[in-house]
Amino acid sequence: xxxxxxxxxxxxxxxxxxxxxxxxxxxxxxxFTGLLASxxxxxxxxxxxxxxxxxxxxxxxxGCGCSNFSNNNGNWNWNNNSGWNSCGCNSNNWLGSVTEIxxxxxxxxxxxxx
Numbered sequence: 001x002x003x004x005x006x007x008x009x010x011x012x013x014x015x016x017x018x019x020x021x022x023x024x025x026x027x028x029x030x031x032f033t034g035l036l037a038s039x040x041x042x043x044x045x046x047x048x049x050x051x052x053x054x055x056x057x058x059x060x061x062x063g064c065g066c067s068n069f070s071n072n073n074g075n076w077n078w079n080n081n082s083g084w085n086s087c088g089c090n091s092n093n094w095l096g097s098v099t100e101i102x103x104x105x106x107x108x109x110x111x112x113x114x
Contacts, residue, residue, distance in 0.1 A: 006106060010039045013111045020046065020101055020109045031110075032099050043100050051096030 010018075019033040034046035 006103065007039055007041065010036065010044060010109065013109075014039060016111060018046070018109050018111045020044065021107045022101060022105045023107045024105060032101065034099060037098070041103070043102050044106070046099045046101070047096065048099045049097040 014036050016036060017033065018036045019031045021031040022028055032046055032048060034048035035050075037045040037047050039045075
């Protein structure tokens with residue numbers, strides 16, 4: 001399959017979830033699954049992890065006054081791993097991830113039949 005045929009086929013699935021298998025080895029050879037965001041002559045972009053919604057739609061000041069401590073039966077503990085601080089604000093606002101795959105390294109891709 002030449003790159004033009006592959007690109008045309010991929011373009012039909014922009015906005016849908018696909019799995020792209022590459023010619024590389026290791027973990028990357030097991031495929032990348034995500035939302036197909038764009039297709040160009042050189043690479044495809046998959047959104048492989050959707051970022052969190054903003055914790056405060058008003059900007060950075062929601063009046064929360066949060067700290068990363070929580071009350072555990074009267075003992076205040078530092079929340080190293082929980083991500084939630086004492087007033088319920090989520091401190092794990094990740095941005096998500098995008099995977100860019102060179103078209104020349106794509107072995108195959110799968111998509112839903114519908």
